[in-house]
Amino acid sequence: xxxxxxxxxxxxxxxxxxxxxxxxxxxxxxxxxxxxxxxxxxxxxxxxxxxxxxxxxxxxxxxxxxxxxxxxxxxxxxxxxxxxxxxxxxxxxxxxxxxxxxxxxxxxxxxxxxxxxxxxxxxxxxxxxxxxxxxxx
Numbered sequence: 001x002x003x004x005x006x007x008x009x010x011x012x013x014x015x016x017x018x019x020x021x022x023x024x025x026x027x028x029x030x031x032x033x034x035x036x037x038x039x040x041x042x043x044x045x046x047x048x049x050x051x052x053x054x055x056x057x058x059x060x061x062x063x064x065x066x067x068x069x070x071x072x073x074x075x076x077x078x079x080x081x082x083x084x085x086x087x088x089x090x091x092x093x094x095x096x097x098x099x100x101x102x103x104x105x106x107x108x109x110x111x112x113x114x115x116x117x118x119x120x121x122x123x124x125x126x127x128x129x130x131x132x133x134x135x136x137x
Contacts, residue, residue, distance in 0.1 A: 002028045004108040005035040010074055010127065012114030018078035021089035029075075029095045030108055033067040033128035036116050041125045041133075048134040065136045067127045068095040 001020055005013060013035060017027045029035075037044055052063045064070050072095045080086035096103070116124060 001025050002030060002103060002106055002108040004110050005029050005031045005071070006110075007116050008035055008111060008114045009116060009119065009124075010035045010037045010071065013111055014071070014075040014078045016111050016114065017075050017093060018089070021075075021092045022079065022085070025092065027093045028103065029071060029093075030099045030103060031097075032071040032095045033097050033126070035067075035071055035127045036124045037127060037130055038119065038121050038124045040123050041129075044125055044130055045133045048130060052134065065131050065134065066097075067131050068097050070131060071095045071127060 003013065003017065013029070017029060021027050048063075051061075052065070054063075055061045064073055072093060075093050075095075076090055079089050081090060099108075112118075
């Protein structure tokens, strides 16, 4: 299953992808840099920086700063990752920045319930912008 992440809300996309992975489907999310996170930009960047600076540099927790890895981490939060069932489902999830060459000719679907037009909030930020403001190298 290939999901196009353009203008989709991260949490709703992650719960849908996690459910599909738990059912045994391979999930590939393309355009992960265009996924949206709802909320105030200032609060989201502050929370992301706190998350990245928490813990120990050698022991973790290790919070990624790239868009595809951050989206995969969000999906991991929707899975029962500490059990074998959740870990096998997590291995079925792949996220990509843009559209890779091997997926260009395949049909990508979208999740209509998670589109940004379904919400009433005007406060949101793209995942690429969030990563850039929180310290992407």
